[in-house]
Amino acid sequence: AQTVTQSQPEMSVQEAETVTLSCTYDTSESDYYLFWYKQPPSRQMILVIRQEAYKQQNATENRFSVNFQKAAKSFSLKISDSQLGDAAMYFCAYRSANNDMRFGAGTRLTVKP
């Protein structure tokens, strides 16, 4: 079964600095998708960024980028120029082609002014 592991329960970053959140996953499949979701205190999950496993190029969305290492089954999220509004729970998620999405336990990010 596919599992997603986030080894950092909490992270903290100074406003305007850069932070990296870690995620590893376990799968025997070759075709899948990886996601980072943000869940602010209001609790609605918001898609931050996604990566298709067949793409070698790392996805980027404005201040958010990923480091996708397929052989190592690693999918980290880098947040540049951190803003107070980035404070939230961040969940890494895995989805294979026709299956449901599986989530890690999350990392709580605090942004210090």
Place this chain on the structure above:
Amino acid sequence: DTGVSQDPRHKITKRGQNVTFRCDPISEHNRLYWYRQTLGQGPEFLTYFQNEAQLEKSRLLSDRFSAERPKGSFSTLEIQRTEQGDSAMYLCASSLLGAKGYTFGSGTRLTVV
């Protein structure tokens, strides 16, 4: 369309009572998913529908849990004979068939007293 709607936002019920939650997905989305999220954890998959067909229900937590999507539009999740351990946030998400990511609702928080 304002996204995925869930009703109610909060539900407090006495142990042993039945509860039903509703999810209205984005109108053109044919897939609908239910997740449970306990405090400090990532969402845990329960079941999903493609149109009105329930394609996966083996991970519903017990036979007290059931879900329907009778006309392929809104869905309901029912928990019978609630227990204190059922207290959690119940999240609904929807997507188009073949879409890579999901759109989540704000969730229904259940408290069983």
